[in-house]
Each structure stands twice: as structure tokens, then as C-alpha cells.
Amino acid sequence: MTHGNGTEVTEFILLGFGAQHRFQHVLFILFLLIYITSMVGNIGMILLIKADSRLQTPMYFFLQHLAFADICYTTAITPKTLQNLISENKSISFIGCVMQAWIYGTFGTNDCYLLAAMAVDRYVAICKPLRYSTVMSHTVCILLVAGSYVIGSINSSVHVGLMFSLTFCKSHNINHFFCDAPPILAISCSDIGMNIILLVVFVGFNLTFTMSVVIFSYIYILASILKVPSTAGRKKAFSTCASHLTAVTIFYGTFFYMYLQPNSNDLQENMKFASVFYGIVIPMLNPLIYSLRNKEVKEALLGIGKKYF
Incomplete structure (x- = not known):
């Protein structure tokens, strides 16, 4: 990257939450608590899945990688955000900016495809239970996860x-x-037409494809659940999807809010807070959603607690 006069750009200044300057220390404490909770929750989820044999299933295999992706992309932005909230020097090096953007984009996209893979897993488990072990084999799960990392990296x-x-x-x-x-494109004086086209095409494709997989999976799941004769049976079938459906709703709702608003300066502050929710808060919520609304995870946590305490 260069300045218009030909000099090389070596750093950027992250303006952050300039309008909320008097709340910087409050935001620092809040974000720090959220980040610590996120790290404990996601690392704990990974270790719990590895430690408990009851959680060695495709659903939890995907959840393990979802927790890893959440750790990566929130760590790419949160520590630097915390530093800038209490420091006068809000600069970030060119290389640091590139790495931050790449990691955030890679693992954010990865989350989309992992959530879609988890929707497919729930579809097969409920609609094709007799073929579940064949369709969702370990090889298939590895290929789906590897594909999500590759697509995220390319994107x-x-x-x-x-x-x-x-x-x-x-x-x-x-x-x-x-x-x-x-925001980087917004301060460039280059012709950013191709950048915007590719951004819209890639983000649009990733959202459309993964959302379509999730929506069609749940249409078939709902149709199958409604065919279950007993109320208890329908409730049990739906409960296996509740955690994933909650995570999907929060994730895609925030994503659409972030990227599908008109490009207006009046909305920049709202976009920042949407980014806070997507990049900092959601990684904390995912392990809470899957631990509080999932029977197997709660049983595994109780088992670990009885074993060591």
C-alpha cells in the first residue's frame, strides 16, 4: 500500500470508539471480561469434547472446530482493541493490519460453513437416522471441516x-x-470498484449458500418433526436442534445487519457496535448456548465436576 504521493504506508491509526471517549475504561473492563469468558468457554468446550467419550459424535466434532474458529477471530481483534482503549498510541502496523484482516475474514467465513455443516448433521440425524453413521462418517466430517477452512482462507x-x-x-x-x-476501502483514493464487486460477490455467495443450506435443512427437519405422532417425541427431536438454531439466528442476524446496510457515515457508529457483537460477543455466547441448552454437554460437565470436585 502506498500514499498518493508514492510514499509507502507503514501503519494505520485505528480511531475506535472516538465518540465514546469518556467510556473507554468502562468498555475496556467490559470487553476484557467478555474476552476472558469467551476464552474460558471455548477452550473449555474443546477440552470437554476431547475428554468425554459421549461427545465423540459429528455434531461435537463440528462444535469443537466452531469453538476453535471463535477463539481465532476474536483473538485477532480483541487484544488490540483492549490495548487501544487504554493507550494514546492507537496505531497498527501495515503487516499487523493485513494479518488482522486475514485472520478475521478467514475464521469468520469458516464459522458460516461450520454452522451450515452442523445444520446438515442435524438434518441427517432427524430425517435419515438409519443412514446417519454412513452419511456422516468421520471422513465426511473431516472433508466438511477442511473445506470450511480452505474456503475461508481463499475468501x-x-x-x-x-x-x-x-x-x-x-x-x-x-x-x-x-x-x-x-473501512479500509473507505479511506483509499484508488479505484475500488473491483474490490467492492468481489467483496459483494464473495460475501453474498457465502451468505446465500450457507443460509440456503441451513434454511432447507430446517425445512426438512420441521417437516419430519411434525410427522412425529407424540408431543414428547416432537419436543425431543426439536431439542436436539435448539442450540444450533439459536446460534445460527444470532450469527446470521448480526452478519446481515453489518454488511447489508446502506453505506452512510451516519451508520458508522452502529456498524462498530454490530462488529463488537459479531466479533467479540458472539464467540462468548456460543459455548454458553451449547452448554446451557444441550443435555449431553450439561451431563458431561456434571460428570467432570463429580470426578474432580
Whole structure:
């Protein structure tokens, strides 16, 4: 990246939550508590799944990788955000900005595809129970997870790679609390037409494809549940999907709010807080959702508690 006069850009300034300057220390404490809770919850979820033989199923295999992805993309942005909240120096190096954008984009996209894979898993478990072990074999699960990492990496690499050709004539102040593609493009004086087209195409495809998988999976799941004769049977079948459906609703709802709003300066502050929810809060919520609303996880937690305490 270069300035319009040809000089090389070596760093950016993250403006963060400038309008809320008097609340910076409150935000620091809040974000720190959320980040610690997120790390404890997601690392704990990974260790719990590895330790309990009852959780060695495809659903929890995907959940393990979802927890890992959440750890990666929230760690890419939260520590730097915490530092900037209490420091006068809010700069981030060019390499640091590139890495932050790449990690956030890779594992954020990865989350979309893991949630879609989990929807397919629930569809097969409820609609095709006799074929479950065959369809959702260990090999298939590995391929689905590997595919989510590959797609996430390619998606992020394309956007980050195009940023290297950008020039900045007036400012290198990013009106955000981390390096994301839209606020970086907003301060460039280059022709960003191709960047915007690819951003819309890639984000649009990822959202449309994964959302379609989730929606059609749950249409078939709902149809199968409604055919169950007993109320208790329907309740049991739906309870196996409740945690995943809650996580999907929160994740995609926030994602659509972030990226499908009109590009207006008046909405920049709202976009920042939507990004806070997506990038910092959701990684904390996922392990809570799956531990509080999932019978097997609660039983595994109780088992670990009885064993060691």
C-alpha cells in the first residue's frame, strides 16, 4: 500500500470508539471480561469434547472446530482493541493490519460453513437416522471441516491481496476498532470498484449458500418433526436442534445487519457496535448456548465436576 504521493504506508491509526471517549475504561473492563469468558468457554468446550467419550459424535466434532474458529477471530481483534482503549498510541502496523484482516475474514467465513455443516448433521440425524453413521462418517466430517477452512482462507486472501494495490491520498486513519475491508476501502483514493464487486460477490455467495443450506435443512427437519405422532417425541427431536438454531439466528442476524446496510457515515457508529457483537460477543455466547441448552454437554460437565470436585 502506498500514499498518493508514492510514499509507502507503514501503519494505520485505528480511531475506535472516538465518540465514546469518556467510556473507554468502562468498555475496556467490559470487553476484557467478555474476552476472558469467551476464552474460558471455548477452550473449555474443546477440552470437554476431547475428554468425554459421549461427545465423540459429528455434531461435537463440528462444535469443537466452531469453538476453535471463535477463539481465532476474536483473538485477532480483541487484544488490540483492549490495548487501544487504554493507550494514546492507537496505531497498527501495515503487516499487523493485513494479518488482522486475514485472520478475521478467514475464521469468520469458516464459522458460516461450520454452522451450515452442523445444520446438515442435524438434518441427517432427524430425517435419515438409519443412514446417519454412513452419511456422516468421520471422513465426511473431516472433508466438511477442511473445506470450511480452505474456503475461508481463499475468501480472505482475495480481499486482503487486493488491498496491497490500494493507495491512500489523504488519510490512513481507519474509522473502526480493527482492520476490516469496508473501512479500509473507505479511506483509499484508488479505484475500488473491483474490490467492492468481489467483496459483494464473495460475501453474498457465502451468505446465500450457507443460509440456503441451513434454511432447507430446517425445512426438512420441521417437516419430519411434525410427522412425529407424540408431543414428547416432537419436543425431543426439536431439542436436539435448539442450540444450533439459536446460534445460527444470532450469527446470521448480526452478519446481515453489518454488511447489508446502506453505506452512510451516519451508520458508522452502529456498524462498530454490530462488529463488537459479531466479533467479540458472539464467540462468548456460543459455548454458553451449547452448554446451557444441550443435555449431553450439561451431563458431561456434571460428570467432570463429580470426578474432580
